[in-house]
Amino acid sequence: MxxxxxxxxxxxxxxxxxxxxxxxxxxxxxxxxxxxxxxxxxxxxxxxxxxxxxxxxxxxxxxxxxxxxxxxxVPEGKQVKNRVHLDLRAAPGLEGEERMAALEAEAARLVGHGATRLARHEPSPPLQGGHIILADPEGNEFCLD
Missing domain, CATH: 3.30.720 (Signal recognition particle alu RNA binding heterodimer, srp9/1)
Incomplete structure (x- = not known):
């Protein structure tokens, strides 16, 4: 169902x-x-x-x-790292430098809207295409993938 x-x-x-x-x-x-x-x-x-x-x-x-x-x-503030987070597919179908450039462009756009940049993880083939970790205006982590 x-x-x-x-x-x-x-x-x-x-x-x-x-x-x-x-x-x-x-x-x-x-x-x-x-x-x-x-x-x-x-x-x-x-x-x-x-x-x-x-x-x-x-x-x-x-x-x-x-x-x-x-x-x-809610009355309490965020305490620790999120156990569940959103991955925003910001570079579907792209690889290598082209992928990371697309992720960087989207990261810059979202930082302009209040996000905070936390980390960049470089591609490590064959399983990892690279991603950028950001936080929303209240510190909730999410990934640009």
Missing amino acids: SRDIQVTVDCADPGKLATFWAEALGYRVQDPPEGFATWDDALEAFGVPPEHRNDASAVNDPEGSGPRVFFQK
């Missing part, structure tokens, strides 16, 4: 991370409910107090094929 999945990220600032990951994944921040121009309008109408209007956010694949990514506010 096949299942739809949602990836959930605990964080301190759901709106900020949703904006970052929408850019990183080519997704869109989820639209507000029908009949509302903005999420703030919707949350106001639903009686959500201003201090809780950034408790959650989500991004969706505009083509509808990728999983929804949901960001939820």
Whole structure:
């Protein structure tokens, strides 16, 4: 049996991370409910107090094929390295220097949107094509692969 999945990220600032990951994944921040121009309008109408209007956010694949990514506010900060992380396929089909150049270009773009560069791992054939490790604005590690 096949299942739809949602990836959930605990964080301190759901709106900020949703904006970052929408850019990183080519997704869109989820639209507000029908009949509302903005999420703030919707949350106001639903009686959500201003201090809780950034408790959650989500991004969706505009083509509808990728999983929804949901960001939820939690009180504790990140403590250790992620046990699960996303690999962004930023250089499919490329090898060697061409692959690493494509990864470097995507790393530079994401750093411009708030990512932090952590490490570069050089290709080591036959199993490893090389990758770059970054962290999102709250320190969650992910790889450009």
